[in-house]
Amino acid sequence: MKNFSVVILAAGAGTRMKSSLPKVMHKLSGKPLINWVIDSVQSLKPDNIVVVLGHKSEIVEENLDKKIKAVYQKEQLGSAHALMQAAKVLKNYKGDVLVMCGDVPLVKTSALSSLLKYNAKNKASATVLAAKVEDPFGYGRIVKSGAALEKIVEEKDASPQEKLINEINSGIYCFDNNIWKALLKVKPDNAKKEYYLTDTIEILKKSGKKTLSLTAENASGLKGINNRFELHEAEMALQELKISELFEKGVTVIDANNTYISYDAQIGRDTVIYPGTFIDAGVKIGRNCVIKGTSYIKNSVLADNVSILYSYVDGADIGKGSKIGPFSHIRPGSVLKDNVKVGNFSETKKAVISKNSKVNHLSYIGDAEIGENVNIGAGTITCNYDGKNKHKTVIGADSFVGSNVNIVAPVNIGKGVLVAAGSTITHDIPSGKLAIARARQEVKQRKGR
Numbered sequence: 001m002k003n004f005s006v007v008i009l010a011a012g013a014g015t016r017m018k019s020s021l022p023k024v025m026h027k028l029s030g031k032p033l034i035n036w037v038i039d040s041v042q043s044l045k046p047d048n049i050v051v052v053l054g055h056k057s058e059i060v061e062e063n064l065d066k067k068i069k070a071v072y073q074k075e076q077l078g079s080a081h082a083l084m085q086a087a088k089v090l091k092n093y094k095g096d097v098l099v100m101c102g103d104v105p106l107v108k109t110s111a112l113s114s115l116l117k118y119n120a121k122n123k124a125s126a127t128v129l130a131a132k133v134e135d136p137f138g139y140g141r142i143v144k145s146g147a148a149l150e151k152i153v154e155e156k157d158a159s160p161q162e163k164l165i166n167e168i169n170s171g172i173y174c175f176d177n178n179i180w181k182a183l184l185k186v187k188p189d190n191a192k193k194e195y196y197l198t199d200t201i202e203i204l205k206k207s208g209k210k211t212l213s214l215t216a217e218n219a220s221g222l223k224g225i226n227n228r229f230e231l232h233e234a235e236m237a238l239q240e241l242k243i244s245e246l247f248e249k250g251v252t253v254i255d256a257n258n259t260y261i262s263y264d265a266q267i268g269r270d271t272v273i274y275p276g277t278f279i280d281a282g283v284k285i286g287r288n289c290v291i292k293g294t295s296y297i298k299n300s301v302l303a304d305n306v307s308i309l310y311s312y313v314d315g316a317d318i319g320k321g322s323k324i325g326p327f328s329h330i331r332p333g334s335v336l337k338d339n340v341k342v343g344n345f346s347e348t349k350k351a352v353i354s355k356n357s358k359v360n361h362l363s364y365i366g367d368a369e370i371g372e373n374v375n376i377g378a379g380t381i382t383c384n385y386d387g388k389n390k391h392k393t394v395i396g397a398d399s400f401v402g403s404n405v406n407i408v409a410p411v412n413i414g415k416g417v418l419v420a421a422g423s424t425i426t427h428d429i430p431s432g433k434l435a436i437a438r439a440r441q442e443v444k445q446r447k448g449r
Contacts, residue, residue, distance in 0.1 A: 001113070002120040003095035004174075006046045007086045010034055010102030011054025011073040016227040022056045024102040025063065026231060029238050029263040030281040032063055033225055036105030041098065043109055044116070050089050051102070052082045078194030079171075080186040087180050096120065097179060099197070100172045106221045106234060107172065118214045119174040125209035126179070126201055128152065129172040131219035139168035140198050142213050149211040152198035156191040167215065169198060170222040178209055238263055246273075268304065286320075293326070300330075303338070316348075319355065337372075350390075354397070366390075367409065371397030377421060379404040396431060 014023020024034035038049065053060050054073040061070050071085040083099060090097060096119060098112065111129065119127040128149060130142045140152045141162050152169045153162050182200040190196060205211045216222055225231050242263055243256045250269030253259050258275040261267075265279050268287035273279070277291045280298035285291070289302055293310040300316045302308070309325035315332030321339040324330060328342045333350030341358040342348060349366040353359065357370050361378035367390045368382050380401050382393040391409035395401065399413060402421030413419070414431030423437040 001044070001116055004044075004046055004098055004116055005048035005050065005090055005093055005095060006041045006098045006100070007083060007090070008034065008037055008049065008051045008100055008102045009079060009082045010060060011052050011057075011076055011082050013055040013076070014103070014226070017231075018228070022060050023225070025059055026225070028105050028225075028231065028234055031263070033105045034060065034102040035063070037100060037102050037107070038065075038068070040107050040109050041100075041112060044113055046098070047095060048090065048093070050086045052085050054082075078188065078192070079197035080183055080195035080200065083179070083197055084183050084195075087183070091180055094177060097175045097177070098173070099175065101224055103224045103226070104171070104222060105225065106223070106237065108218070108221050111216050111218070111221065112172070115172065115174050115214055118212070119176075122212055123210065124174075124212045125176045125204045127174045127212045127214055128201065129170045129174075129222065130167050130213040130215045131170055131222050132167050132215060133219050134166070136163075136166045136168045141165040142167040142169060144213065147212065148205070149201055149213045150205060151202040154190065154192075154196065154198065167213075170216065171224065172222065173197070175200075178204060178207075182207070295325070299332075331366075365393075368393040368395070370395050371399065371415065373398045375400045377401050377403035377405060381406055383408040 010024045012023060017023050017026060025032045028036060048069060050069045050071060051064060052073050053070050054076055057072055064070065069089050071088055073082045073085050096116065098116060115127060115129050138155050140154045141158055142165065143150045143153055143162060179200060182203045185203050186195045186199045188195055201211050225234055242261050243253050246253060246267055251267045252272045254273065255275035259273055259277050261279045262281045262283065264281055266284040268285060270287055271285055271289040274292040276294035278296045282299035283297050285302045286304035288304055289306045291308045295308045295311050297313045300313050302318045303320040305321045306318050307323045311325035311328040313324065313330040316330045316334040318336045319338040319340060322336050323341045327345050329347040330342065331349035334348040335352045337353060337355040339356050340353050341360060343360040344362065346359045346361065346363045351365045351368040353370040354372040356372055357374040359365055359376040363376050363379060364381040365376065366382050367384040374395055383406055384390050384393065393407050393409045393411050395413045396415030396417065398415055399417040401419045404422050405419050406424040408424065408426045411425055412428045414429055416432045417429050418434045419425060420436040423435060425435060425437055429435045
């Protein structure tokens with residue numbers, strides 16, 4: 001493929017989103033729209049990626065990789081004016097320039113690759129990625145003479161005959177370096193009094209340059225996001241694609257209409273996903289797992305044969321055969337080894353719980369290291385925070401912690417220890433010992449009885 005650079009136009013306010021957030025920063029499946037566009041071109045290895053920023057540019061720029069070059073359109077005077085800002089970076093660049101908007105998240109890399117190759121093969125100065133649609137209202141129309149692209153006419157400037165054309169401009173272009181001279185000739189002679197990038201097609205054509213269009217096979221992937229409803233439509237389309245992909249890989253999704261699965265989720269065969277499940281970004285689930293009952297999972301790895309029931313899991317690593325829930329909260333830094341059980345209304349945070357150990361009921365285990373075959377009784381908590389610093393609890397293998405125990409960290413409990421129910425542990429316990437830390441019970445006569 002011929003060398004090329006990318007310019008992403010992302011300066012608009014996106015007023016139809018009715019939001020204080022720039023349009024391109026609204027998220028689709030947990031990822032900002034502009035990041036979808038950037039990801040679609042990065043695998044093609046462009047020489048440069050330039051993003052044209054405007055409205056609340058600092059918010060968008062904070063989200064960009066340092067390798068991406070930002071330029072600024074201080075006044076939003078149209079798409080041609082926006083591209084002109086990139087001339088500061090690319091004016092002397094000899095390769096082709098792929099121009100696209102920052103609100104087209106579902107465009108396929110293969111479509112962009114085809115456009116670049118088509119423009120290079122035909123030695124064109126400009127090739128527009130076009131699409132045929134049933135209802136072209138609102139889109140710029142592709143006006144051709146044979147194979148040649150004559151011009152693109154915007155909806156407000158189109159004649160009645162031109163409005164009948166159902167081939168529309170996607171807003172994605174490939175230009176050679178003649179584009180920079182053509183931009184200088186664009187005039188705001190239109191209904192909006194803006195500098196249209198589409199006008200460069202006619203300008204290049206009249207100067208004797210070759211201008212073409214390439215009709216995409218899948219028009220739906222070229223659709224921009226302009227309002228909340230279109231964002232919703234894109235989300236639904238992405239969900240349908242993702243769940244269809246999972247079906248093909250042997251995953252059961254009981255009710256696809258009531259299940260949310262992130263675009264990047266990896267799920268093994270014979271896993272069953274029940275209605276109400278929300279699988280957010282950064283999740284990898286093994287084989288033969290069961291995710292049931294309005295569970296939320298994010299940034300976590302689940303090994304094979306894991307069961308999650310009505311629980312919240314974020315930033316965790318869960319080993320084979322482990323069972324979570326119902327109503328457990330597994331917080332970041334939790335590492336649960338094989339066959340661990342965390343049950344009803346229990347919470348873990350930055351805790352390593354070794355295999356075959358159990359935290360069954362109403363317990364909090366934070367900043368802790370729990371050995372193998374340990375039983376944590378109901379109502380047990382690690383008192384890990386002194387108001388300023390976090391402290392660690394260590395419990396050795398084969399220990400049994402009774403119900404309603406408070407472990408005031410830092411504490412090191414040895415192997416094979418029995419901690420009596422109701423104890424408040426403030427000092428280390430040697431291996432093999434019984435620890436009782438509670439006041440002696442006294443029974444006295446009640447007054448008046």
